[in-house]
Amino acid sequence: MGDEFFQRQPLLTTTGNAGDLDEDIEFTSRVRNGSAVKLEMPLDDRGGGNVTGQTHFPKEKWKTLAAILFVLIGFLSTTISLCITHELRPATADPLPDLVLDHIPYYRVALDISEVMIMVTTLSCAIIVLCHKYRWILVRRICLIVGLLYMYRAVTMIVTNLPSADARYQCDPQLNTTLTGIQVVQRVFKIMSGFGLSINGQHVYCGDFIFSGHTMILTLCYLIICEYTPKSFWLLQWFSFILGWGGVVALMLARGHYSVDVILAYFVTTRLWYIQHTVIAFSQLQQHSSNNTLTNHLSRMWWWRILVWFEKNVRQPLPNEFEIPRPWRIFYRSARAAATQAATAAQTAANRPRRDPARDI
DSSP: OHHHHHHTSOSSOOSSOHHHHHHHOOOOSOOOSSOOOOOOOOOOTTOSSOTTTSOOOOOOHHHHHHHHHHHHHHHHHHHHHHHHHHHHSOTTSOOOOOTTGGGSOOOTTHHHHHHHHHHHHHHHHHHHHHHBTTHHHHHHHHHHHHHHHHHHHHHHHHHSOOOOSOTTOOOOOOOSSOOOHHHHHHHHHHHHHTTTOGGGTOOOOOOOOSSOHHHHHHHHHHHHHHHSSOGGGHHHHHHHHHHHHHHHHHHHHTTOSOHHHHHHHHHHHHHHHHHHHHHHHOGGGGSSOSSSSOOOGGGGSTTHHHHHHHTTTOOSOOOOOBOOOHHHHHHHHHHHHHHHHHHHHHHHHHHSOOOOGGGGO
């Protein structure tokens, strides 16, 4: 009987006016009959909202310089590894069986085409980064992942030596003596002078197969362009996608790498990119653990601390905004000011009254 009495009670009170009801409502954690429940929802430090008006993104140039040093160490490690791998590779062995390479034609010029595509997409990516409003943060992120990829590649290419996939590719002869430190330094400078590309004629050392550096750069440039450009740049994003696929296909036609090299390069590059940007997007993943029972397993990666240090003061997602870099702006303003002064001087000279030469007679 008592339960039926309470069930028949109205959900809203009928005493007083509606205005008085609104004024008497006290928003507590739990209010019944005639009141909504107010939930206190704290904003995540990387949530949405207006991230462009009030949020400050510190440049922290010294961290960017540390990131550049990191990528230089990675590039140096992979070049040293190539110099040593060139002497360890089985130079006289035949190419390994490959399910893809054994069923496609061979074109030697395709390697040059692939590297031209690499240069085009890298240049496009560099312009996007340099013109981005928060370019210092982007450079840190890109240098970190590129340095990691170079370091991992330095390990994978030296632990397993594969014969050349292209038996007609001209490599420098191997030494009959032990490789000295001076020879390693000379080879490193020769590789770095050609930026690691065969089209420059300086990449004459073989053995850098697992994993493909060409595929790594093509994939990474596509990821950068898609991540740090708005949707209105869809034409550039598709252009980068086509260049990426075209560069990989041309690489395979030229027998520049085995199929497993390309697959591993895609997998390692994309997984590192996804892990890095997932940690950046969620502040909880930048802590060792959220409570006593849950552990952040990503914190066990050796480069996790470096990433957290780089992103420590970046509290919001980066808006994709672009501007002309300061050196270019200074040059543009100086050139425009000089042109204005020259035009003013020319106009002043034209309006100045001229002396009649007949008066001097």
